[in-house]
Amino acid sequence: MAIAHALPQATRLALRVAGQVQGVGFRPFVYRLARELGLVGRVWNDAGGVGIEIQGAVGNVAVFRRRLASEAPTLARLDLLEVTEMPLVDDVGSFRIDASEGGAVQAAITPDIATCPDCLAELFDSADRRYGYPFINCTQCGPRYTITDALPYDRPNTSMAGFTLCPACATEYADPENRRFHAQPNACPACGPRVTLCLADGTPLTVADPFAEIIERLRDGAVVALKGLGGFHLACDARNAAAVAALRQRKGREEKPFAIMVANPASLATLAEVDAESVAILEQPWRPVILLPKGTACDTALSGVAPGIRWLGAMLPYTPLHWLLFHAAAGQPTTTGWLNELQSLALVMTSANPGGEPLVIDDDEAVQRLGGIADLLLLHDRPIRVRCDDSVVRVCAGVPAFLRRARGRVPRAIRLPHGGPSVLAVGGHLKNTVCVTRGEQAFLSQHIGDLDNAATCRVVDETVVHLCDVLEVTPERVVRDLHPDFYSSHFAARFAERHGIPCQTVQHHHAHIAAVAAEHGVTGELLGLALDGVGLGEDGTAWGGELLRVGPAGYERLGHLAPLRLPGGDRAAREPWRLAAAALHALGRGNEITRRFHGSAASAVAAMLDTGTRCPPTTAAGRLFDAAAGLLGVKLVTSFEGQAAMLLEGLAGSAWPVAPWADGFHLGEDGVLDLLPALGHLADAGDAAEAAARFHATLAAGLVDWVVRTAEATGLNTVALGGGCFLNELLCAVLRRELPANGLRLLEARRAPPGDGGLALGQAWAVMQQLSHTEK
Numbered sequence: 001m002a003i004a005h006a007l008p009q010a011t012r013l014a015l016r017v018a019g020q021v022q023g024v025g026f027r028p029f030v031y032r033l034a035r036e037l038g039l040v041g042r043v044w045n046d047a048g049g050v051g052i053e054i055q056g057a058v059g060n061v062a063v064f065r066r067r068l069a070s071e072a073p074t075l076a077r078l079d080l081l082e083v084t085e086m087p088l089v090d091d092v093g094s095f096r097i098d099a100s101e102g103g104a105v106q107a108a109i110t111p112d113i114a115t116c117p118d119c120l121a122e123l124f125d126s127a128d129r130r131y132g133y134p135f136i137n138c139t140q141c142g143p144r145y146t147i148t149d150a151l152p153y154d155r156p157n158t159s160m161a162g163f164t165l166c167p168a169c170a171t172e173y174a175d176p177e178n179r180r181f182h183a184q185p186n187a188c189p190a191c192g193p194r195v196t197l198c199l200a201d202g203t204p205l206t207v208a209d210p211f212a213e214i215i216e217r218l219r220d221g222a223v224v225a226l227k228g229l230g231g232f233h234l235a236c237d238a239r240n241a242a243a244v245a246a247l248r249q250r251k252g253r254e255e256k257p258f259a260i261m262v263a264n265p266a267s268l269a270t271l272a273e274v275d276a277e278s279v280a281i282l283e284q285p286w287r288p289v290i291l292l293p294k295g296t297a298c299d300t301a302l303s304g305v306a307p308g309i310r311w312l313g314a315m316l317p318y319t320p321l322h323w324l325l326f327h328a329a330a331g332q333p334t335t336t337g338w339l340n341e342l343q344s345l346a347l348v349m350t351s352a353n354p355g356g357e358p359l360v361i362d363d364d365e366a367v368q369r370l371g372g373i374a375d376l377l378l379l380h381d382r383p384i385r386v387r388c389d390d391s392v393v394r395v396c397a398g399v400p401a402f403l404r405r406a407r408g409r410v411p412r413a414i415r416l417p418h419g420g421p422s423v424l425a426v427g428g429h430l431k432n433t434v435c436v437t438r439g440e441q442a443f444l445s446q447h448i449g450d451l452d453n454a455a456t457c458r459v460v461d462e463t464v465v466h467l468c469d470v471l472e473v474t475p476e477r478v479v480r481d482l483h484p485d486f487y488s489s490h491f492a493a494r495f496a497e498r499h500g501i502p503c504q505t506v507q508h509h510h511a512h513i514a515a516v517a518a519e520h521g522v523t524g525e526l527l528g529l530a531l532d533g534v535g536l537g538e539d540g541t542a543w544g545g546e547l548l549r550v551g552p553a554g555y556e557r558l559g560h561l562a563p564l565r566l567p568g569g570d571r572a573a574r575e576p577w578r579l580a581a582a583a584l585h586a587l588g589r590g591n592e593i594t595r596r597f598h599g600s601a602a603s604a605v606a607a608m609l610d611t612g613t614r615c616p617p618t619t620a621a622g623r624l625f626d627a628a629a630g631l632l633g634v635k636l637v638t639s640f641e642g643q644a645a646m647l648l649e650g651l652a653g654s655a656w657p658v659a660p661w662a663d664g665f666h667l668g669e670d671g672v673l674d675l676l677p678a679l680g681h682l683a684d685a686g687d688a689a690e691a692a693a694r695f696h697a698t699l700a701a702g703l704v705d706w707v708v709r710t711a712e713a714t715g716l717n718t719v720a721l722g723g724g725c726f727l728n729e730l731l732c733a734v735l736r737r738e739l740p741a742n743g744l745r746l747l748e749a750r751r752a753p754p755g756d757g758g759l760a761l762g763q764a765w766a767v768m769q770q771l772s773h774t775e776k
Contacts (some may be wrong), residue, residue, distance in 0.1 A: 544620025
């Protein structure tokens with residue numbers, strides 16, 4: 001092109017936009033904005049994000065720059081906008097969208113997004129060519145991460161590569177004015193994926209309407225496996241107690257609560273307490289499962305869905321396939337008014353991961369692994385590239401917190417305060433996730449799960465390979481937990497040896513606090529209060545109630561909860577009565593153990609405690625909750641992790657708020673917080689609900705006193721809360737009120753789970769901080 005010499009009123013700029021800008025309609029937005037303002041130039045995707053060259057009147061270019069950020073598509077996230085002046089050129093024509101280019105990957109991958117209102121309207125418009133099509137999507141909704149093989153995010157790099165666009169879809173795909181312009185999963189009944197309804201053995205069924213057939217079978221008590229975005233769900237009628245019981249028996253899920261799916265917030269009104277904040281979370285484009293306080297009619301209407309606990313996990317439909325089920329249940333109305341009206345259908349929607357193994361994603365695998373659980377299978381021929389479970393959140397004292405970060409949020413990057421060498425962090429054993437850093441970005445994987453079986457361990461390998469490949473990252477360091485026997489630790493050692501890179505360790509609770517520091521951009525020292533179930537300490541014992549000083553150079557243990565014995569070792573974590581026995585023994589009341597807890601096991605535990613045999617100490621706050629639950633008889637033997645603490649919190653909530661016991665804790669000069677006096681009160685309690693509430697209040701009061709005194713002694717006024725115990729709403733409410741009232745800045749996990757699901761983020765950031773500190 002010729003260089004222009006006489007256009008002083010014009011300017012030409014090159015803009016580089018990084019962030020979540022691919023697969024969200026960003027290029028069509030740029031195209032329309034530029035043409036509206038009479039500007040010329042081009043826009044294109046590449047591995048770094050979006051490139052723009054723009055030329056025109058100085059004032060209009062200034063307006064373009066301003067509106068580029070302020071009016072970007074709802075799903076776009078601009079992390080970086082670089083602007084460079086360029087020489088003016090003649091004969092540039094109009095503004096155009098160019099083909100994607102390559103380059104070093106810096107772009108963010110867009111998470112999967114719930115069906116948008118425009119597509120929903122078309123889905124139920126009998127005159128639309130996509131009426132009733134279960135794979136309808138556009139640039140504002142549909143699958144993204146779970147179909148992505150590589151960047152740039154273009155159709156050949158997704159699992160839609162095998163579906164050739166028909167002329168009508170191709171016209172939409174090529175039209176910058178159409179909302180399906182470069183919508184990579186774009187399809188219709190003529191050219192796109194299709195569903196197949198099968199018997200449990202994989203035999204296809206010939207039915208006029210598979211969705212109406214499924215609803216009829218669900219109402220008869222059937223269990224149906226549904227292939228979704230990131231894997232299969234197992235579904236049944238949540239109002240059918242026999243169907244719920246059958247699903248529990250077949251899946252081997254004795255008491256752990258199920259989540260439900262309903263059509264809209266109105267349909268939850270009699271089942272749960274739903275306020276405006278909860279509705280806003282339910283209706284987010286990422287459609288999480290949210291834990292809601294149960295309504296008065298919940299346990300009667302949904303018998304067996306969430307037995308014994310005070311919360312109900314609920315979500316709204318997020319794929320066209322889900323919506324078509326609810327449409328069939330509503331009688332297939334011809335208008336859309338039903339979308340906001342109360343619907344009676346409530347579906348149990350639980351992950352299809354039998355035996356705690358990985359989520360099923362493949363059709364053949366579904367027949368093999370789900371055939372003994374489901375009566376019907378709804379399959380489809382769009383391959384799932386990445387297993388991705390539902391995200392789960394709970395609102396703790398008014399603030400949402402992740403229990404599980406997965407579909408809809410992964411692989412959204414968490415921006416770090418500074419960059420460094422690429423680090424691969426492999427998390428721990430429970431609720432495993434992995435994390436890969438790229439410059440100033442940390443990519444925390446979807447929830448993988450507990451590494452208790454070989455199949456789930458293989459998913460760790462798969463996830464690391466996929467993340468590194470799709471981000472085009474070659475880790476320069478790998479980091480693991482201090483515990484040498486975790487599968488993740490073995491994987492890290494093998495990975496480091498194979499790639500010739502250093503393998504480092506980060507102590508468990510240090511990582512919890514570092515994760516919170518990372519997402520809040522803290523690079524200096526701070527206090528960290530880490531409360532969880534277990535993590536190996538530097539001294540070889542089980543930690544879990546720790547007050548730490550954390551900074552770039554590492555961490556210092558300033559204090560901990562008073563140790564409690566674990567009679568029988570790890571078994572005590574599954575049998576809270578053993579912790580209760582340990583508390584009685586520590587109180588000098590060991591003679592009560594066999595009276596309170598009958599049987600030969602009680603006698604054996606009493607003897608263990610007397611001799612100190614197989615009774616390792618732990619400072620874990622999680623075991624303190626177990627001891628309290630055991631002393632009150634809330635739960636003597638658990639069937640899933642955290643059950644006793646959940647039941648105890650629910651019981652306490654029924655009597656909340658209460659005052660703490662004035663003599664319920666002791667804080668020693670050595671920084672040890674002792675809650676044994678509170679456990680003594682529990683052992684003598686008459687009213688279990690009041691006692692549970694006072695235990696929570698006393699623990700919270702002790703923690704506040706501990707942190708405030710330590711802050712005064714150290715001069716540190718920023719406190720990070722990390723560990724799974726900070727999903728306890730009662731505890732969080734007190735700390736959130738009292739610590740700032742004492743002049744402290746409080747940091748909590750928001751973008752990653754506070755528990756082990758965020759561990760890998762903290763491991764990665766701790767190592768990056770240490771490397772940065774060493775360089776200085």
